[in-house]
Amino acid sequence: MTGSSGEFLAALSALSRRGAVEVVVGARAGGAAVGTLVADVFAPAEREVGLRWERDEWSVAQEHAATVIAELALSAVSQDGHDRVHGRLVAACVSGEWHAFPVRLVAESLRDLGWSVTCLGGSVPADQLEGFLREHRPDAVLLSATLAASLPGALESVAAARRAGVPAVLGGAAADAYPAAAAAVGAHAAPSDVLAVHDLLERLVGSPPLPEPPGAQAQQRCRDLHSERPALVDALGGAASALPAAAGSLLAPLVDTLAAAALLGDTAPLDDFTDWLTGVVRVRGGDPAAVDALVQALRREAAPLVPELGELATAGVRRG
Structure with a gap:
């Protein structure tokens, strides 16, 4: 996957939609699973895109353009291809978190493993999330917080899931960086490996949400x-x-x-x-x-x- 990763990043740098799609479609045709592409191609490229803004090498506009192309490439390799055998999930960014691509990456990896996933995208208000969960009754909700600044929103999003009776799993860069975050908001902590996330979700099917966390x-x-x-x-x-x-x-x-x-x-x-x-x-x-x-x-x-x-x-x- 190293070659594919470099080619994909080069395509994003050139703002070449066709080039980016060709790289991942070719890798998929060669037998690569979506989860492998996410771990070895999409995620490293997206991290580099963010770093280029941080280093003042790219403007916000360039960063956004590259991310849109990456999202289009992800869609090109994420078509449904088999029967659902595990359960139904909702995936969303917590309220105030606008980095939507990471949660899409996890959602598509889990879809490829046999989950039915509805992805709600960036910054879903807590009350709207609660209403959606009450209406659709998924087995669990995956919540993403990329920035530590999104943890106040995670507190409200997890509370909304609890009121709706749906177990919540908190992941993302902020949850990875601060291991106490999931417990502090009353959610299950998402493992960093998608197969481990899959195993956790299988255990949560049919389970109630965690109780309200201590630390009022x-x-x-x-x-x-x-x-x-x-x-x-x-x-x-x-x-x-x-x-x-x-x-x-x-x-x-x-x-x-x-x-x-x-x-x-x-x-x-x-x-x-x-x-x-x-x-x-x-x-x-x-x-x-x-x-x-x-x-x-x-x-x-x-x-x-x-x-x-x-x-x-x-x-x-x-x-x-």
């Missing part, structure tokens, strides 16, 4: 910060003015990442986001010290709202 105070802290996000973003405007334009759009995710840290009782999400944002600023010619000032401003503004979070915010400060 941490959940309330998270919800308080998330609900006050517009006011906090406005208050951070002065500190954000020193950042490059591309970084200035990341204030809302910064606040939600602090909310995720509150939910987990762990500074790691905020630390990681601060380090990542520092890199984004540096590569665009900005002053990394501006990120330090921004996080300190967030600490000051958030402390009156949720005083217990002062230490978390302080721990998140990184020196450039």
Whole structure:
């Protein structure tokens, strides 16, 4: 698959829909399973696409164009081809998570393994998810959170699934990076390997959802910060003015990442986001010290709202 992966990335770089489709259709004709293509071709290419934006090599427009081509190529190898033998699933991004391609990759891998999967795409509001689950009664719902900033949304999405009586499985890069995340929101943790996800889902068929998780105070802290996000973003405007334009759009995710840290009782999400944002600023010619000032401003503004979070915010400060 190494050759196919390089050819696929080259096609995305050239914005060649035909080239990308030919690579994966050819590999599929050669016997590659969809799950193999996802693991060895689609996922590595999509990670590189994101890194090219992060390194300021590609614009947002280029990144989006490449992702659309990758989605079209995925559709070309994902036609239904056998009877369903396992169960019915719904797959969706949690509320506030717009990176929809990762959940599609998992959905198509599971479809190829014999599951009936309805994929709802990016950022499904929790109340809408609940209504859909009540109407369609799947055996489980797969929820994806790529960013730690999406964990406040995951808390609400899993609660919606619980009210609908459907077991929830939380996966995605954020769930992988912070192993406590699934338990904190009351979901089963998705293994990183799709075959292990398949095995977990087979065990969940016919099972009730997990009970509401402990940690009511941490959940309330998270919800308080998330609900006050517009006011906090406005208050951070002065500190954000020193950042490059591309970084200035990341204030809302910064606040939600602090909310995720509150939910987990762990500074790691905020630390990681601060380090990542520092890199984004540096590569665009900005002053990394501006990120330090921004996080300190967030600490000051958030402390009156949720005083217990002062230490978390302080721990998140990184020196450039």
